[in-house]
Amino acid sequence: MLSQPRSGLLAAWGNALLAGFVSPDDAVLAMVGEDAVHRVEGLPGETGPVGLTLALGRLRALGVTGYRVALPAPGHPLGLCGPPEFNARALDAEEAVIAVGAPYGLVPEVSAVGPEGDRHVSVLWHCLPVREAPPADVPSLGEAERELSEALREAAEVLSGLDVAASGPVAEAIVDAYRARAEAGREVLAPGYPQRAVRVLEQAQRVGLMIELAYEHGHGGAVSASEMAARGEALRPVERFARRAQVASYNAYVEERERNGPGAGV
Structure with a gap:
């Protein structure tokens, strides 16, 4: 985990x-x-x-x-x-x-x-x-999931064009981030949280790992200053949306209670 x-x-x-x-x-x-x-x-x-x-x-x-x-x-x-x-x-x-x-x-x-x-x-x-x-x-859980997926697709296209994702760990992390949505939820949240929150949090965590690896090992073909700047431009919104998705996942309990009334649980 x-x-x-x-x-x-x-x-x-x-x-x-x-x-x-x-x-x-x-x-x-x-x-x-x-x-x-x-x-x-x-x-x-x-x-x-x-x-x-x-x-x-x-x-x-x-x-x-x-x-x-x-x-x-x-x-x-x-x-x-x-x-x-x-x-x-x-x-x-x-x-x-x-x-x-x-x-x-x-x-x-x-x-x-x-x-x-x-x-x-x-x-x-x-x-x-x-x-x-x-x-x-702070977005809703559904909004966070949609925007993170869209930002991830766009970033993957940019990074692939720059050859940033050529190194093995980065490529694997990008693929892993996509697969996270289809995986059965593991207990990355406390008992009682909705499975959608688990799925979104796990995807956000894996995207965070992808960003970290891209910065550490992602020079690839991006050797010029302009290409490295383009890499940063591609990663910044993904990093922002990943943090928004994490917050939305942790806050799903409160969101659910506010939607269904004070007596509702997660």
Whole structure:
């Protein structure tokens, strides 16, 4: 399974916990993943950092009914809703979780110590006030799936014309990205999420891998400055749409509830 942002894991498993699909212990275990420990600071009523189990319970008591994901990048505040102070911290971290039902957001601060291969990674989530407003530039799941597929086709044509996709890993990644839509969904999201969200998230992750490989190994025939610029122009919208698709997938729980009413689950 391709890696997921920590905000995605927290939101997805937090939503599954709220919906009653998983126990608090299982949710926290999935959220922490391969990290050593996650703690939350800044929660109302707490004087210092607390564990995830207590933090999730406290947020629920404060009125939280769901979690959204933000994956902002410079010039693209994807999923953010303000205020500026929160947006700035989320942009620095390149991710955040925004609660639904109560005006709070969580931004991770990651610390790692130790040598490569034996690192101790800890995460401190900063709980901060957010503006209760629609998140910026977040598409519906269906819209995200359509635009990502279209952008991927267009980019593949451009990259093939530049001979960027000539190297084996890049070519395989492009083909893999197309095949992802037809594959049976694996558990890349928490229990209870719709299979369409699983499919879209997996495709977005594979497209992200394709972009990474294209930048690392994709010189191919694109040896001139103009050809390399064309490669960047082809990849930028795909990268943007891949992030939009990830956010739409993680937010599918909230989208479903808003569409079907407060009593609806995922």
